[in-house]
Amino acid sequence: MAKDVLCEVNNCQFWAQGNLCSADSIYVVSHTGETAENSRGTDCKTFEPIEETLS
Numbered sequence: 653m654a655k656d657v658l659c660e661v662n663n664c665q666f667w668a669q670g671n672l673c674s675a676d677s678i679y680v681v682s683h684t685g686e687t688a689e690n691s692r693g694t695d696c697k698t699f700e701p702i703e704e705t706l707s
């Protein structure tokens with residue numbers, strides 16, 4: 653199991669200082685089914701954008 657997840661997506665609700673992911677677990681999916689050619693063919697499905705407060 654992955655113990656520490658590093659992530660650069662700093663507009664995700666789970667992102668924390670130091671490029672850390674604070675989610676209990678993450679779900680990674682492929683763009684094209686159940687296999688991927690390389691890392692560019694994968695995505696974090698757990699991503700949730702930070703909700704911007706409109707003022």
Ligand code: SF4
Nearest residue numbers: 659664667673696699
């Ligand atoms: S949930 Fe995914 S996109 Fe969000 S911080 Fe964690 S690894 Fe990054």
